Structures are given as structure tokens and as C-alpha cells.
Amino acid sequence: MASHRAKWTLYHILVGALALVMLYPIIWMLMSSFKESRTIFATANQLFPQSWHFENYTTGWAGVGGYSFGMYIFNSLKIVVLSTVGVALSSSLIAFGFARLNFFGKPFWFAVMMLTLMLPADVVLVPQYIIYAKLEWLNSIKPIVVPQFFGSAFFIFLLIQFIRTIPAELDDAATIDGCGKFRLYSHIILPLIKPALATVAIFSFYWRWEDLLGPVLYLNSPDKYTVSMGLKMFLDSESASNWGAMFAMSIVSLLPVMAVFFIFQKQIVEGISTTGLKG
Template identity: 75%
Template sequence: MVWKSVKWPVYHVLVAALAILMLYPVIWMLFSSFKESRTIFITAGTLLPAEWKWENYLVGWQGVSGYSFGRYIYNSLVLVVISTIGAVISSSLIAFGFARLRFRGRNLWFVLMMVTLMLPHDVVLVPQYIIFAKLGWLNTILPIVVPAFFGMPFFIFLMIQFIRTIPSELDEAATIDGCGKFRLYAQIILPLLKSSLATAAIFSFYWRWEDLLGPVLYLNSPEKYTVSMALKMFLDSEAASNWGGMFAMSIVSLVPVIVVFFLFQKQIVEGMSTSGLKG
């Protein structure tokens, strides 16, 4: 009885301590965003700033290369929204084909799709760059958003597992009522994939929002830069780097990610679970 009475308090204390440990880098960055740039690393061991520099946020929002930070947030949002829509729709359609349709070479194509999950992304960078250069897509968002419309293996695999838990009797009933394959996908399967679709959308949002390599490779005009590239430009190898402004805008860039997580954390858990239909 004594152990049961102290188990939950001990558990919560340990979880809280672990959460603080994991969040400490973000907390340190938050307080550092209010410090003067030249003192940030000198006073790295001190969490609270000696003098609060609120103007770091104003200076940081003014941006770099003649564009405000709002411009870079807008660029990132456009890229993220288009990529996410393409990834979710295409992945769900491909997953439906693998899970419900019978066609020649299905198992081979599925294996090839799964192999791409184990293929390092760096291996395909050069061939992709050459292809996009010949297409004349450099310095546009097309090399970043167009591949998303051809499906993402992780999302496809996730949705296949979920679709397989949906009773096939629903397909048979819909077919008897005159549903074709695409109508079956759009009106029967897709609504039941809501949690998996939400999970794929959230992960796609996270991955695209923090992506630096893709924009660095394909974008070379400052007016098209994303948030990740703008943060990098606060650092100057030849002069004093604006660490205060960079940390301030890093905190600002975290706001959309945090909002999306807290709004859709339930869908993340439900989407990762393939226990089947409820009720």
C-alpha cells in the first residue's frame, strides 16, 4: 500500500525531470534570445540574462538581405502546404492501390517501395539535381514540392497497414451498389483514413518546415528563401554574427510547429495505431 501511494508521485517527478532535461536546449535558446549577442556564449552557464534585450525580436524580424522575416515564413508556409497536400493525397492513393487492388507485379513494386525506405537520401541528391537542372526547375520550389506528389514511402506503408484493418465487406457492399475503384477510394476508404491522413500531414509539415538541404540546393534568390535558410544568414563568417536575432527568430519559427503539435497530438497517436475500427 505504501508503494502504491508513492508510485504515482515518483512517476510524475521522474517524467517532469526528463521533460525538463529534453526541453532545456529550447529553454536556453529562449532566454538567450533576450541577451546581447556578444554575451550569449560568455554567460552560457547563466540561464537568465543580466539585461533583457527585447529589441532582438525587432531586429530579427527585420530579416536579412533586404527582406523581413515574415517573407521567409510566408515562403516556408507556401512550400510546406503544397508539399503536404501532395504527399498526403498521393500516398493515400498509392496505399489504397497496394492494399485493395490486385495487379501484376504488385508484390515486386511493394518491395521496391520498401527498399527506398532504407536508401540514404544523399545517394539520390546528385541524380535528382541533374534531372531538375535539365528541366529548368532550379531556383524554383518545383524540385522540392513536385516529388511529394508521387508519394512518400513511410506514409504509404503507414496507410497500407491501416487500410488492411478496414473490413473488405465494405468494399464488396460498395461494389454491389455500383461504386467504381476511385469512388470506393474517395467515398469509403478515404474518410476512414482520417487519423492516418492527419498523422501524415503533421509529419510532412514538420519535415518540410525544418528542411534546409533542399532549399539550399535549389533556391538561390533571397526572396525565395525559407525560414531555415534565413536563420543561417544571421551568421556571418567575416563579421559579428547576430546571435540574438537568430535565437529570437528561431523561437518565432518554433511557434507554428508547437501550435500544430498541440492541436493535433491526438491524431498523431491514433494515426500510429493500427488496431482497427472502433465501434
């Protein structure tokens, strides 16, 4: 009994220490958001501020150049919601086709889709930019949002593995009852893959929220900037950067991500475990 208690105590001490090491950058950023901007890096080895500057949050929320940080959050939420809905619906529909339907060239197209996972994203940046420029989509969210409605290879593969765990007898029973292919997808398959769809939605939310490259490439007007670009505007190479306000708004920008994680952490674990173990 004593040996078990000692192992239990040692385990929690080690896990707590590891958690503290992993969380220290966020804790340091939180404490730095209350420091005076010019003293942040001069007192980087001091975790707690000598004097608390809560005005960093009001200054940061006021934004830069007349644009408030709330506008950047709204722009990011608009992109994130549209992209998440688009990638979840399109990826699930494509995955249903690969998992349940037989069509000409199916192995070939599946191989092509999987090969796109190995293609570095940087390789297609220039061709994509040229295409969007010819479509006159620049300085809009279309180049960021519209491609999500054509599926993501990673999410398609994940959903295929989940759909294959669903008994094919359900398809046969629904077909006998007069259910067509699209109705089979929308009324039978889609409700049964909710855990995997939740995983897709959550990861899509994270990736789109922290995306900087896409907005930098395609958005030119400050009123269309996202959170990542809004944070960058606090840095000025020609004059003093407002580090305090930037760290304050960095903490604010983490709140939606943390809220999504704590609310849907059960779906994250369930979706990953079911797609990984049953696939």
C-alpha cells in the first residue's frame, strides 16, 4: 500500500512538473501582458511584474490605426466558421464517396488525393495566387474560405476510416427502403460520424484561427485583417513596439481556442480514439 502511494505521488509530481514546463511560456506571456512595454525584455527573468499595468488590455483592444482588436476577432471568426462548415461538409461527402461508392478510377483518384498530403504547401502558393488574381479574389476572404468547400485530404482520409467502421448492412437496408445515395449520406452516414466530424471541426477551427500566411497573402485592407495580422500590427520596426498591448491581446486571442478545447475535449478524445482504433 505504501509503495503504491509513493508511486502515485511521484507520478503526479512528475506530471505536474511537466505540465508547468509546458505551460510556462503562456504563464510568462500572461504576466508580461501586465508589465510596462519597455521593461518586458529587460526583466524577462522576473516572472511577476514590479508594477501592474492593466491599461495594456484597454490599449490593445483599442487597436492600431483606428481599427479595434474586436474587429480582427470578428473577421477571424467569420473566416473560421465558414471554413469549418465548408471543410466538414465537403470532406464528409467526399469520404462517403470513397468509402461507400464504386466508380471508375476510384483507386487512382484516391491515390492522387493521398499524394496531395505529401505535397508541400509552399509549392502551390504561386500558382494559387495567380489563379485567385485572375479570378479577382484578392483582398477578400474567398481565397481562404472557398478552397475549404472542396475538402481536405487529411480530413477526408480520417473520415474514410471512420465510415468504414459502419456496417454496410445499414446501407443495404436503407437502399431496400428506397433511400438514394445522397439521402443515405445525409440521413444514415452523417449522423453516425458525428464524433469524427467534431474532430474535423475542432482541428479546422484551430488551424484557421492561427493562420497567418493566408491572410498576409490575400488581405490588403486593414478592415479585413484577422487576429494574427492584428497582433503583428503592434510591432513596428521603425519605432518602439507596443509589446505590452501585443501580449495582452495574445492572451485575449487564446480565449476562444481554450473555450473550444474545454467545451469539446470529450469529442476530441472520442473522435481521435474511434478513428484511430477502429480504422
